Amino acid sequence: MLSHFFVYKKMKKKRYSTKKILLVYSAMIFIVVLISFAVSMYFSRSIKAAGKSGESHKSITGLDVDASDADFNKYYVMITSDRELDFWKSVYKGAFEEGVKNGVYVEMMGENLSEDYDEKELMEIAIASNVDGIILYSEESEEMNLLINEAVREDIPVVTVYGDSANSARCCYVSVGSYSLGREYGKQIIKIAKESELSNTTASTHMNDVLKVVVLVNSYSANSSQNLVVSGIKNVISTEQDIQTNIDMELAYVDNRNTFTTEESIRDIFRSQETPDVIVCLNETDTNCVYQSLVDYNKVGKSLILGYYDSESILRGISRNVIHSTVSVDTHQMGVYCVDAIKEFEETGNISQLKLVDVTLIDKNNVKDYLKETEEATE
Amino acid sequence: MREKHSRPPISLQVKLSSIFIMASVLIFIVNIMLVIGINRMTGEMDSVYRDNIKLNELAMSIGEVQSSMTDYLNTKTTDSLEKYYKSEQDYNKLISELNNDVSGDSYDLMEKNIRNMSEEYLQTTGYAIEAKRGRNVEKYSSEYDKASRLYNYINTYINSLNKERFKSNSTNFKDLLTAFRFFETVTLIVMFGAALGSTLFVIGFTSSLMDPVRKLAKSADEVAKGNFEIETIPITSNDEIGVVTKTFNNMVVSIRQYIEQIKENMEYERNMQEKELRIEANLKEAQLKYLQTQINPHFLFNTLNAGAQLAMMEEAQRTYDYIQNTAEFFRYNVREGNTTVKLRDEINLIDHYIYILNVRFSGDIKYEKDIDESVIDVLMPSMILQPVVENSVNHGIKEMEGKGKITLRVYSKDDFVCISVKDNGIGMSVEMIDKVLSGKLREDEKPSPVGAHGIGMNNVINRIRLFTDSEDSVSIISEGENKGTEVIIKLSKE
Structure with missing residues (x-):
């Protein structure tokens, strides 16, 4: 009654003509339609955004390369031992970026799978999946050779990287120059010997000191590249006449058959043997393991590590004086070479058997530059 | 207003219906929007897990292929073979729907791998079945091994893809859910807004309709309470209410007019009644005065008649005439009921009266008559002329010792009949005339009535005025002292 009265009063004050009321009415309908339209716009937009975020290329190793819009016509896979290593991530990144440029989608095989397959299984999958090309880290083994040969029979070109299967039908091998790498290690060993002689002469006179060098090699592979490295080291040491120190070089075999044996083997070396003066590591895992073992067994300063690869932790090891020096392999270039090799093979059917990437030495003097780089990269 | 009238009238029914329809349409539109929105949402929600459903079907299908193949290799029954062929066909159909193109999407690539591996797998199982038929044990067991490996790989791929899809779909679903909640809120607000709007709209519209009512x-x-002095209601609409309003306005105006007319009539009637009353009262007064002065007129009249007969018998002609005139004079006075007489009768009475006076005053009064005979039948109140003449005689010429002269003239002027009684006596001052005409002459100012009947001029003037309904029906003219006085009475001819 009161509200009725109120409305009546209000109406009296403003007389609403039919035209005005119709105007208000159509305005109301217009607003309703407008709101609905806006909501549906917002809705379809959010759906689109959701779809995009769900399906975007977020898979492998956190690459920030947006490949979802690129146009691909080839599909290569990369098969490595340990996908989580910075070394392989970097190689893959180089391969992927090169692939994007050439219309090739390069996949880190096994990345999206719920089960962990080894290289041979992944190789079988790749062959069955009829991919357009395989980039393979291989350690000389009969089974792998067979698989590579089978892939080649299926017209899938295989490029080995870093580790070779020289007796297979692979079309190309991309690696560091192992012999020159060995020579680089050798030079470092000589340098260490000279430094210790210098410090010894000032402190006391221990003539004909022995510098014990251990080179870690994988026990279960007929990998020719580590043999090349070792012969490279031997070559340098034997030709070096300028030192009095006897350099006693041995090979220590590291069991690399599965994921955890490497670490155990390395710890065994420290437990069983006399602590070597210099430990030469030929891959990233070994370097990390030795580095950690030295810290754990409190032998920092007693042994010097000649590392491999320039991951951040290794670089920090150098800056903390645990690792004497390391070699930086241009992993990006390695990845690029792999893709280029397959591409070239597809186009020409013929390709040189070996492609070598650049190697750089990192020690205390230039480690800061690399640390900065990696920091920038991570940022 | 005029504009509105030129439009065809919209009836109240149409207006009310359109209010209802418009409100309904508003709500309807809101609901339609809601339904469309919900439809779309459900569609999207459905599609979120469509991929997962597809992959599950794929996994089930390949499981059947594997089990039927294993079954056949174990038992070599036709049933299992049939089952194998059927499941193989089904699976083939399913994988043909999978992606076979290289794209930047890793999930698509996994689909492609599944497809390629599945083709290889089916081929291998085919070889195994064939080898089993050919009883090539070595071959079918190796093919079976390969198929089993592939089967595992494919399953792993399907599971992985399923998991990845589920992961991303879950994110999608979460986003969708957020969107859905937002949609829900907005819808609720819009619905409330529409309900409020349409309520206000209906209230506004009906109010604008009901306002004139x-x-x-x-x-x-107001009118029912008796107040007719209300403003006319403005006509805003062209519907039934407008018509009723217009009619009401007209009705009020008409009622006002009728009341006005009735009031006028009543006033007139009242005036008429008052006038009649006053005429009667004056006559009664005259008669009363007369009766006071005349003791018994019938007795006197009869007495005079007897005297006249006696004079006749004695052959005294002049006495007879005198008594006869006197008798006539009194007879006129004692008539009953006739308040209105003809002018002729009044003139006759004057003749008798003058004769009597001349006898009394031995012919001292000269009496002249100038009468227009055509108008003497006009009606007038009785007892008018005699008092006037008496007044002229008493106040005008009584003292003039035989030189007095009374002139009676009756003439018509325009629509009136004029009766003039003129004497050549002492005359009247202007003030005196005014006082007499306005009836303000006080008793002591009146000249003492000598032998008068006592019907005063005041009474005469009042009766004439009432009869003629005109204030100037009696006029007195005197040119000054000793120049005589003339009384003129104007009667309407009608």
Whole structure:
């Protein structure tokens, strides 16, 4: 009654003509339609955004390369031992970026799978999946050779990287120059010997000191590249006449058959043997393991590590004086070479058997530059 | 207003219906929007897990292929073979729907791998079945091994893809859910807004419709209370209410007019009644005065008649005439009921009266008559002329010792009949005339009535005025002292 009265009063004050009321009415309908339209716009937009975020290329190793819009016509896979290593991530990144440029989608095989397959299984999958090309880290083994040969029979070109299967039908091998790498290690060993002689002469006179060098090699592979490295080291040491120190070089075999044996083997070396003066590591895992073992067994300063690869932790090891020096392999270039090799093979059917990437030495003097780089990269 | 009238009238029914329809349409539109929105949402929600459903079907299908193949290799029954062929066909159909193109999407690539591996797998199982038929044990067991490996790989791929899809779909679903909640809120707000809007709209519209009715009711109430002095209600609409309002306005105006007319009539009637009363009162007064002065007129009249007969028998002609005139004079006075007489009768009475006076005063009064005979039948109140003449005689010429002269003239002027009684006596001052005409002459100012009947001029003037309904029906003219006085009475001819 009161509200009725109120409305009546209000109406009296403003007389609403039919035209005005119709105007208000159509305005109301217009607003309703407008709101609905806006909501549906917002809705379809959010759906689109959701779809995009769900399906975007977020898979492998956190690459920030947006490949979802690129146009691909080839599909290569990369098969490595340990996908989580910075070394392989970097190689893959180089391969992927090169692939994007050439219309090739390069996949880190096994990345999206719920089960962990080894290289041979992944190789079988790749062959069955009829991919357009395989980039393979291989350690000389009969089974792998067979698989590579089978892939080649299926017209899938295989490029080995870093580790070779020289007796297979692979079309190309991309690696560091192992012999020159060995020579680089050798030079470092000589340098260490000279430094210790210098410090010894000032402190006391221990003539004909022995510098014990251990080179870690994988026990279960007929990998020719580590043999090349070792012969490279031997070559340098034997030709070096300028030192009095006897350099006693041995090979220590590291069991690399599965994921955890490497670490155990390395710890065994420290437990069983006399602590070597210099430990030469030929891959990233070994370097990390030795580095950690030295810290754990409190032998920092007693042994010097000649590392491999320039991951951040290794670089920090150098800056903390645990690792004497390391070699930086241009992993990006390695990845690029792999893709280029397959591409070239597809186009020409013929390709040189070996492609070598650049190697750089990192020690205390230039480690800061690399640390900065990696920091920038991570940022 | 005029504009509105030129439009065809919209009936109240149409207006009310359109209010209802418009409100309904508003709500309807909101609901339609809601339904469309919900439809779309459900569609999207459905599609979120469509991929997962597809992959599950794929996994089930390949499981059947594997089990039927294993079954056949174990038992070599036709049933299992049939089952194998059927499941193989089904699976083939399913994988043909999978992606086979290289794209930047890793999930698509996994689909492609599944497809390629599945083709290889089916080929291998085919070889195994064939080898089993050919009883090539070595071959079918190796093919079976390969198929089993592939089967595992494919399953792993399907599971992985399923998991990845589920992961991303879950994110999608979460986003969708957020969107859905937002949609829900907005819808709720819009619905409330529409309900409120349409309520206000209906209230506004009906109010604008009912406003004139309310005004009409208020005005009608006023009229019912007796107040006709209300403003006319403005006509805003062209519908039935407008018509009723217009009619009401006209009705009020008409009622006002009727009341006005009735009031006028009543006033007139009242005036008429008053006049009649006053005429009667004056006559009664005259008669009363007369009766006071005349003791018994019938007795006197009879006495005079007897005297006249006696004079006749004695052959005294002049006495007879005198008594006869006197008798006539009194007879006129004692007539009953005739308040209105003809002028002729009044003139006759004057003749008798003058004769009597001349006998009394031995012919001292000269009496002249100038009468227009055509108008002497006009009606007038009785007992008018005699008092006037008496007044002239008493105040005008009584003292003039035989030189007095009375002139009676009756003539018509325009629509009136004029009766003039003129003497050549002492005359009247202007003040005196005014006082006499306005009836303000006080008793002591009146000259003492000598032998008068006592019907004063005041009474005469009042009766003439009442009869003629005109204030100037009696006029007195005197040119000054000793120059005589003339009394003129104007009667309407009608």
